[in-house]
Amino acid sequence: MVMHSIVVTVNGETEYLAVPSNMTLLQLLREKLALTGTKNGCEAGECGACTVLMNGEPVNSCLVLAVEADGAEIVTVEGLAEGDQLTPLQQAFVDHNAVQCGFCTPGMLISAHALLKRNPQPTEEEVKEALVGNLCRCTGYNRIVQAVQKAAYST
Amino acid sequence: MLARPGLPSFDYVRAGTPDEVIGLLEEHGEVARLLMGGTDLFVRMRDGFIRPKIVVDVKHLSGMRDIIYDEQAGLTIGAAATMNEVARHPDGQAHYPLLTEAANSVASYQLRNRATLGGNLCNGSPAADTAPAALLLEGRIVLYGPSGEREVPANEFFLGPGETAMQAGELMTAVRFPVPPAHSAGRYLKLGRNKAGDLAIAGVAVFCFPDGTDSGYHFRIGLASVAPVPLRALEAEEVLAASPPGEETFVLAAEKAVEASSPIDDVRASAAYRRAMVRNLTLRGLREVWAQMS
Numbered sequence: 390m391v392m393h394s395i396v397v398t399v400n401g402e403t404e405y406l407a408v409p410s411n412m413t414l415l416q417l418l419r420e421k422l423a424l425t426g427t428k429n430g431c432e433a434g435e436c437g438a439c440t441v442l443m444n445g446e447p448v449n450s451c452l453v454l455a456v457e458a459d460g461a462e463i464v465t466v467e468g469l470a471e472g473d474q475l476t477p478l479q480q481a482f483v484d485h486n487a488v489q490c491g492f493c494t495p496g497m498l499i500s501a502h503a504l505l506k507r508n509p510q511p512t513e514e515e516v517k518e519a520l521v522g523n524l525c526r527c528t529g530y531n532r533i534v535q536a537v538q539k540a541a542y543s544t
Numbered sequence: 545m546l547a548r549p550g551l552p553s554f555d556y557v558r559a560g561t562p563d564e565v566i567g568l569l570e571e572h573g574e575v576a577r578l579l580m581g582g583t584d585l586f587v588r589m590r591d592g593f594i595r596p597k598i599v600v601d602v603k604h605l606s607g608m609r610d611i612i613y614d615e616q617a618g619l620t621i622g623a624a625a626t627m628n629e630v631a632r633h634p635d636g637q638a639h640y641p642l643l644t645e646a647a648n649s650v651a652s653y654q655l656r657n658r659a660t661l662g663g664n665l666c667n668g669s670p671a672a673d674t675a676p677a678a679l680l681l682e683g684r685i686v687l688y689g690p691s692g693e694r695e696v697p698a699n700e701f702f703l704g705p706g707e708t709a710m711q712a713g714e715l716m717t718a719v720r721f722p723v724p725p726a727h728s729a730g731r732y733l734k735l736g737r738n739k740a741g742d743l744a745i746a747g748v749a750v751f752c753f754p755d756g757t758d759s760g761y762h763f764r765i766g767l768a769s770v771a772p773v774p775l776r777a778l779e780a781e782e783v784l785a786a787s788p789p790g791e792e793t794f795v796l797a798a799e800k801a802v803e804a805s806s807p808i809d810d811v812r813a814s815a816a817y818r819r820a821m822v823r824n825l826t827l828r829g830l831r832e833v834w835a836q837m838s
Contacts, residue, residue: 391555410556410599413586433587440654446628447654452586456556457601500654521741522652 395459399424400468406455414450414458415439418465421455426466426495430524437523440496441465447503449522466495469502478502481540482533489527496523501537510541551589558601562688562715565602569713570690572598578715579603580624581658583651584667602715603660613639618723623662623686623716627674628653630661640721642730642751646677649734652741662716665701668708668773675702675774676749676766677732681721689714702773725762728753729836733825734768737812744769745813746821748801750829752837757785761837765797765826770805770818777804780826789834798826 392407399422406421415432418424418441427450430438434449441450442464469476475483478501488494497520504511504519511519516537517530525533556579559565569576577596579585580603588594602608608624613635621630630636631647650656650664650673664674665685677683678698685696687710696709703709710716730751736742747768755762763784765777780800787793807818 390553393556409553411551411553413551416550432590434583434651434655437652437654443657446657448657449583449654452582452655452658454551454556454582457582503653518740519653522654 393456393459395456397455397458397460398462400464408455410454410456412455414441414443414448414453414455414463417455417458418450418463424465424467428492428495430492430496435522435524436493437496437500437520438493440499440523442499442503445503445506447500447522464499466498469498476502476540477543478505478537478540481536481543485532485536485539487528487532487536493523493525493527497525497533501533501540504537505541511538513538551586552595554589554596554599556599556601558604560605562605562717565600565605565715566688566690566713568598568600569715573712576600580660580663581626583655583659584663605717608717611636615723617720619721621661621719621721623666623718624660625662627651627656627659627661627664631656639724640677640681642732642749643674643677643681643721645730646674646732646749649673649732649740649747661719665698665719666708666710666716668702668704668706670702670705670771670773671744671747671769672774673732673734673744673747673768676747676768677730678719679766679774679776680730680749680751680764681724684720685709685716686718686720687711687714688717693717695720699776702775705772725753725755727837729833731829731832733829735821735825743812746770746807746818746825748822748825748829750826750833752833754837759785759788759793761785761789763789763797763830763833765801765829767801767805767822770807770822772806775804777801777826779804784830789830789837791831794827794830794834797830798823801826 428438430436432451434452439451575597579599579601603624608622610622611633612620627647627650664672683698732749734747735745749766751764768774780797783797807815
């Protein structure tokens with residue numbers, strides 16, 4: 390099987406890796422780099438648990454090949470906080486009980502983080518639209534939407 | 545189908561030139577597949593429907609992601625332009641809002657960062673959200689193959705569920721849209737099981753511009769997910785060309801749109817529901833587009 394040499398920056402760290410053609414970015418993050426914050430929920434691009442930033446934009450990492458990430462900048466949930474300093478968005482999730490089992494949370498944070506970058510003061514409708522690709526089975530979404538809006542208005 | 549995560553085994557190749565792509569397709573035949581966004585390909589590979597041995601990435605070919613508007617030539621969109629790239633392009637928004645709306649209706653924001661216009665069209669799903677817009681805006685699909693480049697008008701492109709005029713060994717490079725008629729307006733109304741993110745239960749596109757028909761206006765109606773192919777409701781369009789625009793005519797046209805559809809029962813909806821929704825969405829679309837005409 391062909392192995393590809395890739396260079397990918399993950400949360401600011403440059404990684405030099407050899408990956409098989411059929412490895413996904415999700416597998417690269419979890420299995421090669423032990424960044425298990427990003428989750429595998431469906432492997433079909435439906436649930437968003439695998440959402441990461443690729444060159445600043447959220448993507449479903451289960452549908453991106455590791456080799457396609459060559460030369461890319463990836464940000465995972467582990468890369469949001471500055472050391473122990475949570476972002477206002479992360480803090481808002483904590484403050485507003487937007488986390489129950491936590492499985493959807495990394496993907497939610499990435500999608501919401503990207504939303505606030507491109508639309509710093511989203512309406513409730515805009516938050517919901519931005520999070521369409523992130524499913525949550527626990528919270529019923531209300532507190533997640535509230536947390537995102539509160540984070541927006543506090544920054 | 546696979547109990548462990550990942551994709552079946554294959555070799556990834558990044559193509560440098562269109563001729564390289566054609567060569568690889570010729571060499572490997574059925575076991576080679578083209579890769580653009582991967583949002584359909586990888587899903588189907590995991591489900592076991594497709595088993596390529598070679599996956600040829602064509603996203604990086606020159607021009608494949610370009611979106612260029614020219615006041616004479618119209619809009620040319622590279623086949624690998626993502627849905628978000630199409631949707632946020634200022635020229636697209638200004639001159640082809642129907643296409644912008646269609647591109648924005650696909651799946652989720654993160655999928656729209658990978659899913660491509662070309663992929664949506666060449667997969668030939670009857671539910672392809674960009675297909676009605678492509679039909680109504682008279683898009684032409686540009687293909688490149690062993691005999692060089694050819695163009696297929698959108699209304700000759702969709703042949704059956706999953707079947708298009710694209711031949712084995714060909715590559716889609718772009719979609720070209722002519723300059724739209726003056727003062728045109730359009731809407732794409734997509735009904736899913738939820739407000740956003742789902743595949744279409746029914747998708748209705750309506751396009752209108754002032755013209756020298758009996759009614760003074762030219763309407764086009766496109767339907768997705770309610771027939772074996774995305775299609776135009778031509779008899780509905782004829783009704784709208786012949787009679788004064790208004791609620792009475794719109795009701796008749798909506799009935800004709802229902803007759804143009806031939807939906808099936810599936811997990812998302814019954815055929816009967818789809819027919820009812822074609823009527824409602826067509827009516828709503830006509831009213832909204834007509835309101836924009838005044």
